[in-house]
Structure formats: structure tokens, C-alpha cells
Amino acid sequence: MARKKIIHTTVEDKLNHKLTVLLKEWAGQSGFFGYKDMDFEQVLALVNTAGWKTELDDSDPAVRAVRMVKEDTVKKAKFILDEKGRVIKID
Numbered sequence: 001m002a003r004k005k006i007i008h009t010t011v012e013d014k015l016n017h018k019l020t021v022l023l024k025e026w027a028g029q030s031g032f033f034g035y036k037d038m039d040f041e042q043v044l045a046l047v048n049t050a051g052w053k054t055e056l057d058d059s060d061p062a063v064r065a066v067r068m069v070k071e072d073t074v075k076k077a078k079f080i081l082d083e084k085g086r087v088i089k090i091d
Contacts, residue, residue, distance in 0.1 A: 011081055015064045016040055018079050018087045023047055023054070026068055026075055 020040045027035040027047050035043055047054045047068060057065040068075040078090050 011062060011085075014081065014085070014087050015058075015062075015079055018089070019056075019064050019066060022066065022077055022079075022089075030068075030070075 020043060023040075023043045024035050024038075027043060030047065030050075030052065032046055032050075035046055038046065044054060044056070050070075052068055052070045055067045055069075057063075057067075062081050063078065065078045066076065076091075079087050080090055082088050
């Protein structure tokens with residue numbers, strides 16, 4: 001099966017794509033189902049259920065920070081854009 005290369009036109013598109021992939025990964029680890037075909041808004045709504053609270057910080061256009069909390073469990077990640085235009089996950 002061939003993979004299609006996804007081309008993003010803006011910085012926000014790149015960051016939002018990486019964030020969507022991460023949220024889908026977290027949804028799978030947290031026991032949610034049906035997330036694979038969802039877009040960003042749908043996945044974000046899904047991971048805000050079942051006692052989880054997901055906070056997204058997109059105040060800086062070149063940085064995305066996300067934090068997912070349920071009781072004592074905390075998942076967090078931060079994405080930035082490097083000088084070559086690649087999205088990098090930092091902690």
C-alpha cells in the first residue's frame with residue numbers, strides 16, 4: 001500500500017497536523033475508540049470526555065502546547081518549528 005505525502009502550506013497547518021496525530025495517539029492509549037477517521041476538532045472533543053480535560057495553548061503562532069489531565073495522570077507535549085520549517089516535539 002502506497003503512502004500519500006501530506007503537503008502543508010502554512011506553519012499552523014504543520015503544527016495542527018502534528019497535534020492531531022498526537023491527540024489520536026493519546027486517544028488510543030486512553031481507551032477511546034473511533035478516533036482514527038476524525039479530524040482535529042472531533043478528536044479534541046473526544047479526548048475531553050470520560051473525565052479527561054485537554055488544554056491547548058496556541059497563543060504563539062509558531063508553538064503548540066497541549067496538556068491532557070485526568071485525576072493524577074498528566075500527559076503533556078510541546079511542538080515548535082525549527083529554522084528549516086520542520087515541526088519538533090520538545091518537553
